[in-house]
Amino acid sequence: MTLSRSADPAAPYERAHFENLLRRYPEIDAEALTTLLDFLADGPIIDLGHIKGDPTLAAITARVKQEHPARFRTTPIQHLRQWALLLIPFIAICWYVWDYGVH
Known part of the structure; x- marks a missing residue:
């Protein structure tokens, strides 16, 4: 699944959108969860680093990965x-x- 970008194809992924999804986790719908899992598995490394640098979001990210291990297996x-x-x-x-x- 391709992660959606803003209207400008050169614009970065909307990290704020994914941060918001993480803050609302687990009270998100299935489509938002799929989008979040895709971002965490295949998103830009710089954005993932910024998210993991925030202690609150890092804990939520670890929880998401623990609850959905199949998506992150090699x-x-x-x-x-x-x-x-x-x-x-x-x-x-x-x-x-x-x-x-x-x-």
Whole structure:
């Protein structure tokens, strides 16, 4: 699901909207909860950092993540992608050193 932005496509996500949803949690409807979970899982890192910097919102964020753990789990495909990103450059460097050696 794509997070909605304001009318200007270059504008940042409305962090204040998500802060408001967190303050009202758990008294939010299912659609707002889905939007909030999407933001917490895939939102801009700077906005997530600002939210986690507020002690009140950080506690609520931890509660949301604890109550909805399936949304924040790493899938096997994500694990494979992470391993590939680590191993492919390592193998390429080893191959280069093997073929050309260090002179």
